[in-house]
Amino acid sequence: MGKPIKSSEITPEAVYMSRRTLMAGMGAGLLAPLAPLPALAQGLEPNSFEDITSYNNFYEFGLGKSDPQRYAGQMTTSPWSVVIDGLVDNPGEWTLERVLAGKTIEERIYRLRCVEAWSMVVPWNGFELKDLLLEAGIQSSARYVAFETLYRPSEMPGQSSSVLEWPYVEGLRLDEAIHPLTLLATGLYGRTLPNQNGAPLRLVVPWKYGFKSIKSIVRITLTDTQPPTAWSISAPSEYGFYANVNPRVDHPRWSQATERRIGGGLFSSRQDTMMFNGYEEDVAGLYAGMDLRQFY
């Protein structure tokens, strides 16, 4: 895996938190300690559980970064089932227990790059999407995988706004979906996935902008045609189907060349964005010969 973050390079959360507490304490009185510690500047440390669970986008619960944490608690995640249909041998409504049966949950520490040009490092727990798709039985005519988020306006206040078409939908090409980096996450930091991060089951595709990593999945459909995706329905000139992290292809209204690392110090956290978010070695082959400017 390209530029992987070794677990030996990760500071335990407790140590990390103690540094943050120290920094915040000093920061209130002095300017000097606002510069990040050297290790922080390298962007190798996962964000704290607090950062990851209090700062993210989940428009089903509002547009603010803290809205998901504030409002996602009301979402019922148990019982939960996922409809697996389309070009599969074993279609049907799978209970979450059946989805998870026989899966080995492993920890994957991935960079997360938002299309808004901020980033985090998240220690996910989950299993490879491929394992579930193989279990469902991929038919030979399948080319794409479509995903759908829960639609339940009574528990998801943001769905009464027309900011996006609901339910949120996403999609991957089949070869992207069965790539070993593509994860279905069920937790983070070894804990059950909090609602605001897409409980109980969410996609994580670390080389793509965060909006591809659809949350609270209720449907997985294998198809032979490219499925529609929520953000490209909303603004097709700004968000494409692929949405690979690419510092050379800017969003029409802002640069993607650099990113602000959340938790990396006030004005010293900007770092260069890496091609495919640092996973170039692993995934560049998927797009050989493609014009990534055209297929953004």
Next chain:
Amino acid sequence: MSSFIRSTPMMALWGILFFLPAGWYAFLGLSGGLGPDPVEIWHHMSGQWAIWVLIATMAVTPVRLWAGISFMSWRRHLGLISAAYALTHLVLWGLDQGAFSRMASEIIKRPHITVGMVAVIIYLMLSVTSNRASIKRLGRSWQKVHWWIHPLAALVVVHHVWSLKTIYEPEWIIQLVLIVGIWVSKWMYTMRRRVTLSKS
């Protein structure tokens, strides 16, 4: 009321409308109260305060004409406070960009940032000509120079809306309605006065 308005020390205006809010947000951000990315919130809030105080500045004349309450003695400093927020907004953005070369390329490449920079130039032009000496020196043309507050208001709203990921945020709609309302009320007053003058 009017004596209260006229006797308000300008430092109190600055304290309440600039130093207290700015200090409070600075404190919250540095103590972790704004979450893990305070710079984004500071940047957003400084821009929002610039727009709201700019609208207050523009409202001084219509409020005097229609309600008979004159905040004229506050107007200059309201404008300067709005400009101070705009400058804070620009400095925060510059610090976040981290390099002049990057700032320059963004100003050229991103239309909403170009619009923001034009707004900053107008802010500077209005600020440096806001003192008594300038009013005397410019005479009648002072009004013409300061008419530019109206295009400025339009530009800051355009700058904001253009930067949004989605337009489904209520603030800018309220601001636009207020700004257009101020324009319409001034126009209506002028029309009414013309009618009155032509009758007499």
